[in-house]
Amino acid sequence: MIGTRIYSRLEVGDIIIFHHDWKLLVKRIAAKESEQVEHNGASLTVPEKSYYVLGDNAERSLDSRYWEDPFVRDEEIVA
Template sequence: MRKKKLCLSRLLPVIAALLVLVMFRTVFILGYVPTNSMKPTLEAGSLILGVRIKGSFEVGDVVIFCHGGNLFVKRIAAVGGNVVMHNGINMSVPEGSYYMLGDNADDSYDSRYWDEPFVPVTTVVAKVWLPIGSR
């Protein structure tokens, strides 16, 4: 009986660690904000926890997404069907796409500067859930 308890007490931390690992691979993503593009909401050097949620996001949501082979953290400024002013031209955001902006307009590389300003919904990796401190 004593051996069973000893074995179980050693096995529980391993199981807990595996569960945490699975959660981070499937539910959460840990991110890093390298610039001041999202200041004051997120400071440069901030670590963030994102939740991998599939579905539609709303204007105002801060998300982690892939664009041009890089991961970005930006706020959704417009969704499919909205009209945005892009380089002096009114443009309609295509359905299934977002127009992304950083909160710090003076220091953000975002949809305003990209050759293809619209980000497909399918490239959104996660919604930023929680800033967890600085690096």
């Protein structure tokens, strides 16, 4: 897989590669900063410079829905 970090602004629906728990993951942005998400029965606001991500294969994807800290920070994004 080849990824590049050439973007001006990430949007909902964009696919990103990022670091999480010492691994590189590929997920789709489901919500960006200031947007509301339902996470484990609670309504959360995505923090500044952060994203809530989901895998395209929702039934088998370990993504924001299952993480204790469900947000990907801008500095964790590789491509």
